[in-house]
Amino acid sequence: MAGNSFGTLFKLTSYGESHGVSIGGIIEGCPAGLKIDFDFIQLQLDRRKPGQSNITTQRKETDQVVFLSGIFEGKTTGTPIAFQIINEDHKSKDYSHIQDKYRPSHADYVYQEKYGNRDYRGGGRSSARETACRVVAGAIAQLLLKLEGVEIHSYVQQVGKIVLEQPYQELDLSQVFANKVRCPDELMAQKMIAEIEQVKKEGDTIGGVVQGMAFNVPVGLGEPVFDKLHADLAKAMLSINAVKGFEYGSGFNAANMRGSEHNDAFIIKEGKVRTESNFSGGIQGGISNGETIYFRVAFKPVATLIQDQKSINKKGEEVVIEGKGRHDPCVVPRAVPIVTAMTALVLADHFLRNKISTLS
Amino acid sequence: MAGNSFGTLFKLTSYGESHGVSIGGIIEGCPAGLKIDFDFIQLQLDRRKPGQSNITTQRKETDQVVFLSGIFEGKTTGTPIAFQIINEDHKSKDYSHIQDKYRPSHADYVYQEKYGNRDYRGGGRSSARETACRVVAGAIAQLLLKLEGVEIHSYVQQVGKIVLEQPYQELDLSQVFANKVRCPDELMAQKMIAEIEQVKKEGDTIGGVVQGMAFNVPVGLGEPVFDKLHADLAKAMLSINAVKGFEYGSGFNAANMRGSEHNDAFIIKEGKVRTESNFSGGIQGGISNGETIYFRVAFKPVATLIQDQKSINKKGEEVVIEGKGRHDPCVVPRAVPIVTAMTALVLADHFLRNKISTLS
C-alpha cells in the first residue's frame, strides 16, 4: 500500500534513496527459463545514467547493476530476481544547505509533512535516481516481450517550443540514440540540443514531450473496466518524476473530433483483421487490437535551477534557495529509456494476465 | 487481476453487463460509523442516468440503487457494502443485428478475440453502463471525504471546438448542474448545447473535455514512487470509457515552460504554508500539498453513429453496420458525475492509506 510496487503478475518492488548505500529492487513473477541478456540490460541503464553528455546532470554514477538472486546459469529460475545499484556519488554534504529548507516544486515540504521526517540528501526517495530500478526491470520485461515479437520505442518529440511534427510512421526509429537528445530527426535534434544548451547557460530548465510506441503487440492485452491497458500505461507514465500529462491515440485532439472522422474502420489486410486509421492508438475498450500502440508523455521543466529562489524553511521563515547543485537542464533525453521501461512493465504484466483469461 | 476492482484500502469491485439482470458492486474498506445519505447517492446517480435530456441517450433507466449489506441503522458497519441496480430497459433484441459484426471503435472485436466469446448485447461488460457502479461508490467516498472538508467538483470545459477558456477560479461552480450540458458558464453552455444538438441532427457524435477539481485536500495524500496521487488519478480517469488523455496542473503546457516560470514559490499565507502559483496542480512529488488539485480529462466522440458504417464480421466478411441504436451524441455531460466519483475514490483510498503512514 506504500506505493513501492508496480505490476500485478510481473511486479517490481523498488527501494532506495539517492544518497543511501544503494538502490535496487525485487522483480517477482518473471517466468522461469527466460535467458537474460546482461549487456542489453546494462545498455538501457547506460542510456539513463547521469553524466552522459553536456545536456545532462554532471553527477557521476556508473550505474552498474548487480543481480543477487533468481538467475542461475544465465536463465531465470522463477524465484524473485533481486538487484542493486551502488550509489557511488553521494556527496551528501552538498545538501546540508537545504536540510531545513523547502525547495520550490520539489517534494521536500510534502515528505516532511507526510512522514514527520525525511532523508533530505538529494531528494531521498523522491529523487529520479529511483527510475534506474525501473529501467532494470523494464529491460527484463523487454526480453520477455521480445519472445512475442513486441518492440518498444520512445523518442523525444518536443523540447520547449521545438516540436517534431512528423508522425512516428515517417521517422527512422533506429536513429533515436544517434544523438544526445534522443530525437530521431537529426535536424530537429540539433535545434533541441541548442535550446537545452541555451537554457542551461541561463541557469534555467525546460520541459518537453516523449512519444512512446509499442509495435506488434498481440491482440487481447488489457483488462476491461479498471485495468484498461491505456489506464495502466497512464499510471505508469504519470508515476515517472516530472510527468504532467498523458494521451494515447488521438489524445486531447479527440475532443475536437466527430465520431464519423474518429472511428477506425475494420478491414481485412493480408488476411488479418486491421483498422484503416488508428485514432484508437492500438487499444479499444482497454484491450490491444493489434495496431501500434502510441502515446505522448509531457514532462515539466526540472525544478532545480542555477538561480537563487525565494522560499521558506521548516519554521516558516523566508529563506533563499541558492542556485547550485547538479541537475538536468531538461529531463526528456534521459527519460526516453524510462518511458520504454515503464511501457515494457505494463505490457509484460498484461501479457501474463492475458495468459489466464481463457481456458485454452 | 481481472481488472474489476479499483482502490487498495477503499475498494470497489464491480460486476455486470448492460443487458444482464443487474449491475452492481461491493465496496470494501469503508470505515465503520459513516452516516449514509441515501439521497445524496441517488442524486449523483440521477446526474449520470440516461434519458435526462434531449442531448443524452434515450435509453430509459431509473437507476435506483439498492443496498444489500454493510449498512445498519443508517450507518456503515465496517463490513462490505454490496449494492445493485436493476437493468430495466434491456431490449436485447435491438442487438441481434450486430451479434457477429464488429462495430468500429467499439470493444466487440477485442472481447471476441480475448475471451473467445462475448455477451454482444449492448456492449456487455464494455458498456459505459458499468460507470453507474462507480458513481455509487464514489458518492460514498465523497461522504467520507466531506468529513475532512474535501470538496470535489467537475464541469464540462470543452465540446468539440467550443472551449471555456476561463480558469476554474473565475467560475461559479454552484452553477454546473444549472444546465443540461454541465458547463458553469451559461453563455458557453448554450453554445455547447447548440453544437451537440447540431451534431445529433447529423447522426454524428462529438468529443469534449471535463475539468476536475478537489478543494481542501489535506497535505500528505499520495504515496511516493508508483502510487503518486496524480498517477492514480490518471489511471482512474483513463479507466472511464472513451477517455483519451489526462493532464494535471500545468499539464502538456509544462513542456513549453521554463523552470523559472513553472516553479511554485512557497509562501506563508494566513499562517499556513502555501504556494504563490499552482502549476503543480496541488500535488508535488506525488503527494498533495494543500493547494487545489485540478486536472483535465479528454473524451473521444462516441463510436455509435446514426450513419451506416462499413465494417467486417466474425468470418472476416465485409458488412454494413446500420446507423441505429440509442446513444449519447456527446458523453461529457453525463461524464461529469463519473469524473467526480473517480476523483473521490482515489482521494478516499489515499486518505486511508495516509492514516497509517506514520506512528502517530
Add this chain to the structure above:
Amino acid sequence: MAGNSFGTLFKLTSYGESHGVSIGGIIEGCPAGLKIDFDFIQLQLDRRKPGQSNITTQRKETDQVVFLSGIFEGKTTGTPIAFQIINEDHKSKDYSHIQDKYRPSHADYVYQEKYGNRDYRGGGRSSARETACRVVAGAIAQLLLKLEGVEIHSYVQQVGKIVLEQPYQELDLSQVFANKVRCPDELMAQKMIAEIEQVKKEGDTIGGVVQGMAFNVPVGLGEPVFDKLHADLAKAMLSINAVKGFEYGSGFNAANMRGSEHNDAFIIKEGKVRTESNFSGGIQGGISNGETIYFRVAFKPVATLIQDQKSINKKGEEVVIEGKGRHDPCVVPRAVPIVTAMTALVLADHFLRNKISTLS
C-alpha cells in the same frame, strides 16, 4: 484489506449479513469458456443448507443461488461472475433479546469493540451463513478443476470422542453423502448420529473433525516461501467458522517421528515419479508432487446452547443469555461441502498461478 476476498487470480469477494436482504459475492478470474453446471452448484449448496435433517439447525432457507453476470449462453465470459442468495428466514425479532448482550464464544463483543456498532441480528457478518457464498464459488472452482482431472472429497472423521480410525484409502468415498452425518463408514456414521442426537437432547453441542482430500492434483501447484500450497490450505480452513486446527500429511504426529521413517522415498511407478509413502501429504516444499493431498480440520463445538449462560452486556452488567435459538448441535456434517469448496478455491487459484510460472 478488509478480509472479504479470498484468492489471488481465482478470487471470491463475498458480502452479506445473515439477516440482511441477501448474501452473495463476485467471482473474478474464472477463465472464459467454462461450461457452468448449475445443478452441480445447487447440489453443493443443498449439502450445506440448514434444515436438512434432525441433526442440523431448523432455520429454513432454500438457498437458491441466482447468477447476475459473467455467464452467457451457459458459459463463463471472463467477466466477473456475481451471484446472490436471498435471505428468506430473517426472523429478526428473534435476536432482540441479545441486542446488547455478548454471547459467550461468539463474535458479539469483538465486533462491537472493533467497529463501534454491529448488526446484532443472528451474528450479522460473523454468521456461518456467509459460507454459502464459498460453496457457490468453490463449486465453480471444482468445475474448472474437473477439466484437469482433479477430484476433491471431504468427510466427517470425528464427532466428539467417536473417531473413524481407518485411513481414507480404505473408505468408499462415494458413500459420504449416503447418511446425514457425512461419514462414509455406515457403522461409525450411526454412532456419530446417535452422539449428536444425545448432545442435542441435552441442549448442548459437540465438536468434530473433517478430513479433506484432493486426488489427481497436477505436479507444480503452490508457490515457494509464503504461498506454499499447504499454507494457503491452512488459511482457507482456519477461515471457516469454528475451525481450531489444521494438519496435513503426517501432521502433528510428525513431531514424534524420525526423519528415517518420515521421508517419502521416490520411486518410478507405471512410468511416473511417485513416492512410496506419503507423509508429505502430496506437498513438498509447498508445491504439489502428484500424490494425494490430505489434511484434517478440527471444529469446536457450536457456541449457541439451549442452556442458560451467564454473561455481560454492553454496560458491563451481568446478564443471562437464555438458551434458545436455532443452531446446529454439531457443525461438521454441514462443514463437509465447505471444506471441499475451500479446497477447490485454493487449488483453482494455484492452478492459474502455476500457468504463468514458466515461459512455455
Add this chain to the structure above:
Amino acid sequence: MAGNSFGTLFKLTSYGESHGVSIGGIIEGCPAGLKIDFDFIQLQLDRRKPGQSNITTQRKETDQVVFLSGIFEGKTTGTPIAFQIINEDHKSKDYSHIQDKYRPSHADYVYQEKYGNRDYRGGGRSSARETACRVVAGAIAQLLLKLEGVEIHSYVQQVGKIVLEQPYQELDLSQVFANKVRCPDELMAQKMIAEIEQVKKEGDTIGGVVQGMAFNVPVGLGEPVFDKLHADLAKAMLSINAVKGFEYGSGFNAANMRGSEHNDAFIIKEGKVRTESNFSGGIQGGISNGETIYFRVAFKPVATLIQDQKSINKKGEEVVIEGKGRHDPCVVPRAVPIVTAMTALVLADHFLRNKISTLS
C-alpha cells in the same frame, strides 16, 4: 502472485537462494518515525543463525544484517526498508553430488517439475536460510508492537516423544533462551537435548512442536471472514519450512469437547471485559478479544539424514543419496525466533489494518 511477499499493509518481500550472493528483502508499510534498535534485530538473527551449538547445523554464517534504505538518523522514514545478509559459507561444491538427484522429502523434484530448472545448490530458494529474512522483518514488527505493549514469546514444547505438559501460564518465559533447545523448563530441556544428541549420533533427525504466544494484544485485531487473525497466523506458521500443523486455543482437542465446557464466559475483571477460561485462544470470530493468543506449531523431522537413502534422478534412474551435508538434527530450537517473527508480522499487519476500520 509468486508467493514471495507476506502481509498486506506491513509487508515483507524476500529474495535469495541459500548459495547466491545474498539473501534479503524489502519491508513496506512500516510507519515513519519508528526508532530502530539494531541490537535487538541482530539478537533475533543470532538466535536463528546456524552453528550456535552442537544440536544445530554446523554451517557457519555470521548472518549480519545490513540495512540499505528507509532508515535515516536511526528512525524509519516511511519509505521501503531494504536489507541484505551476505551468504558467507557457500561451499557450492558440496552439492554437485545431488545436482540431478531428487532428495527424498525435499523440494528438488517439485521445483524441477514446476520451473523446468532450479538452483540445486543447497536447496536454493527452498532452503530454510530464507527464514533469516523473516526474522529481520519480524524484529522490526516487534519494535512496532512493543509500542502498543504487545509481547510475543515462543518456546519448544515437544521434541519427539518428550512433551512439556505444563501450560504456558506455569512457565518462566524469561528462561526460554537460557538453554540451547529453547525450552523454559530446565529439566525437560535437558531431556530434549539428550534426545537430539542421540538422534544426531544415529545420523537421524526428529520432529517437534513450538508453542507461540502473544500477550497484551489489543482488542479488535483481525478481519472478519477470510482474514481472521488465526487464519493469517495459520498461514504464517505453515509457510515456515517443515511445518505440518497448526492449532490455536483448544485446537484439535476442541473436537472432543461439549459447547457447555468450551464456551468462555465473559466477566468483568479489574474493570475490563475478560473471559473466565480461554479456549478461544484470545481470538473470537477471527478478532482478538484481549486475552492471550496461544497456538502450537508442529514440525516434521528434517529430511536430510546422515544415512544413505534410495531415490531417483532426473532421468528416472534409481540412485543413492549419500548421507552427508550439514543440517540440523532437529529444527525446533532454531525455529523459535522464526515463530516469534511470523507472529509479529501477522500482528503488526493487523494492527495497521485495524487502524482504518472505523472513522475515529
